[in-house]
Amino acid sequence: GAVVSQHPSRVICKSGTSVKIECRSLDFQATTMFWYRQFPKKSLMLMATSNEGSKATYEQGVEKDKFLINHASLTLSTLTVTSAHPEDSSFYICSARDYGRQGLLYEQYFGPGTRLTVT
Amino acid sequence: GENVEQHPSTLSVQEGDSAVIKCTYSDSASNYFPWYKQELGKRPQLIIDIRSNVGEKKDQRIAVTLNKTAKHFSLHITETQPEDSAVYFCAASRPGGGADGLTFGKGTHLIIQP
Numbered sequence: 001g002a003v004v005s006q007h008p009s010r011v012i013c014k015s016g017t018s019v020k021i022e023c024r025s026l027d028f029q030a031t032t033m034f035w036y037r038q039f040p041k042k043s044l045m046l047m048a049t050s051n052e053g054s055k056a057t058y059e060q061g062v063e064k065d066k067f068l069i070n071h072a073s074l075t076l077s078t079l080t081v082t083s084a085h086p087e088d089s090s091f092y093i094c095s096a097r098d099y100g101r102q103g104l105l106y107e108q109y110f111g112p113g114t115r116l117t118v119t
Numbered sequence: 120g121e122n123v124e125q126h127p128s129t130l131s132v133q134e135g136d137s138a139v140i141k142c143t144y145s146d147s148a149s150n151y152f153p154w155y156k157q158e159l160g161k162r163p164q165l166i167i168d169i170r171s172n173v174g175e176k177k178d179q180r181i182a183v184t185l186n187k188t189a190k191h192f193s194l195h196i197t198e199t200q201p202e203d204s205a206v207y208f209c210a211a212s213r214p215g216g217g218a219d220g221l222t223f224g225k226g227t228h229l230i231i232q233p
Contacts, residue, residue, distance in 0.1 A: 032219060034219070034220050034221070036221075042225070042226075043208060043223045043224065043225045043226050044163065044208065044221070044223045045223075046220040046221060046222065049219055049220050059220070060120070093162060093163070095221075097214075097219075106151045106153075106168070106170065106212075106214045107153070107165060107168065108153075108165075108221065109165075110155075110162040110163050110164075111162060112161070112162045113160075113161075113162055
């Protein structure tokens with residue numbers, strides 16, 4: 001149980017275009033999902049916290065108009081990178097918390113990540 | 120905000136020996152400290168976690184200790200095996216306290232020498 005999927009796993013897009021990444025909790029409901037970014041051989045950086053039915057909370061330095069987050073259902077959050085540029089190329093990973101499991105309020109389950117390359 | 124420091128950045132140990140990775144955090148209100156193992160190109164996998172009301176937790180060859188006063192926590196892996204080779208990240212958060220997301224350390228590349 002507690003499986004999180006992401007789609008696509010890899011995407012290449014041209015500079016100036018937009019890309020949407022989906023994060024799904026497959027066997028549990030996730031009122032909160034998180035989006036992280038990871039550069040090669042670097043750590044994960046929290047970008048934003050996505051709450052079902054409300055606006056996302058962005059970390060300092062993350063442009064909300066560039067990284068649009070929508071969490072319209074208890075099993076799906078999307079991250080849209082708008083007007084992508086080469087510096088947006090990165091590994092984007094989502095995670096979700098399973099509120100349905102007693103005692104597991106804290107644990108986050110990670111998706112497999114999406115490798116974005118902007119040319 | 121929270122700041123998590125992790126040392127060492129690279130750790131090489133002989134197979135069968137123990138490995139210790141240390142982290143410090145800055146926000147005294149943080150109360151959840153997970154450790155993740157990440158293999159190249161894969162998602163982080165939770166290997167053990169500890170909450171601030173506990174000083175130590177063990178799961179087979181893996182243990183974590185927490186010193187709230189000093190604001191540091193450590194990962195201990197005993198009887199290391201080749202499959203333990205990976206990058207390990209510590210993290211801290213304050214679930215339900217306005218900082219639900221994880222702040223990660225910079226990672227430790229653990230190399231198990233055969």
